[in-house]
Amino acid sequence: MAVTASKSGSGYARGAGAYARVGVESGVMSASPHQLIVMLFDGALASIRAAKLHMENGNTQEKGKSISKALDIVNNGLRAVLDGEKGGEIAANLDALYDYVARQLLQANLHNDVEKIDEAVRVLDDIGSAWRDIGPQVNGN
Template sequence: MSSYSGAAAYKRGAGAYARVGVESGVMSASPHQLIVMLFDGALASMRAARIHMQSGNVAEKGKAISKALDIVNNGLMAALDEEKGGEVASRLASLYDYISRLLLAANLHSDEKSLDQAEALLEDVASAWREIGSQAGRE
């Protein structure tokens, strides 16, 4: 076995192990924890996009931003229930839409300021969401 094929096999095995860990976490998570996981995933993708943007790796920057967009649009936005959530859900939908537009601008123009703004806004919502969870756990 060459060192390349050994490294590739290791990478596949490590990836499968990580997926099992994530799947186990998802299966045992509460609805609140699932939203926290979505925030964490989107924010991690934004941080990865920044690293790729700064190093000039356009393809990987695009992949990372696409992943963040997917999480915001198909995870966080889709989880909103405007019927039960009322005005708060409606405002969050508007905020997620704005964050998506910032991410698109960041990708299109390699604009780190747009990426920074999107990350800061999402981190604000994520920290508030985490605080709700910690307070609910104390009651």
Template sequence: MNAMRGAAAYGRGASAYAKVGVESGVMSASPHQLIVMLFDGALAAIRTARIHLQDGNSPSKGQAISKALDIVNNGLLAALDEERGGEIAERLASLYDYVSRLLLSANLHNDLESLGQAEALLDNIASAWRDIGDQAVRG
């Protein structure tokens, strides 16, 4: 019994430590790095959803897809500045809307193909964001 409590306490401690690490990373990140972090979070949630879908774990699949949707809609989409971003921001907004519909379809129909399409689209955009960051660092 004590070993179980010790393991649970360790898990809580490790989780709290990880949360502090993430919060510290967010606080010191540039706006560009924050967007990359959003992409990384959405992609990780989609990969988690795929694992749960393949395992037949619907509740966990739904939670992971909900997390990805939240990041896309309340992070990536909300970060767009359509005034200054013009046509590019409009196209990204349309793409994020499409990704959201793919994720909803994947959740509703247990559709690995829709999940894969959403992941591929986000991964392509994330790669472009990373390249922009690399170019900015190199000057």
């Protein structure tokens, strides 16, 4: 079976998707460690906001996928880079906050609770904003 790419066909969509992935991968490859953390916050928040929209629209399957993606970013991205030895109390506090966010997301998914989603967004947005604010100091500007 031959695959042809046309603007209206799925070949075009696959090509556009591949182009977007290359853009994201290029951004990751050129990002500083600080920028990578900002990207993790952005990705988690985008996934949580998507989950909220899916929840409000009754799309249970997509809600679950979005929450799973957000949990993966929080648990295997943000929590995984914490250094308890170097970070001390700050790292321990962040770990507790990320655990709290993960529990909020699990409860939101289980009970279709928009308030839990909003709480997870609030906490991650607060931490992410603080992280963005220290960017100039970290990057030497």
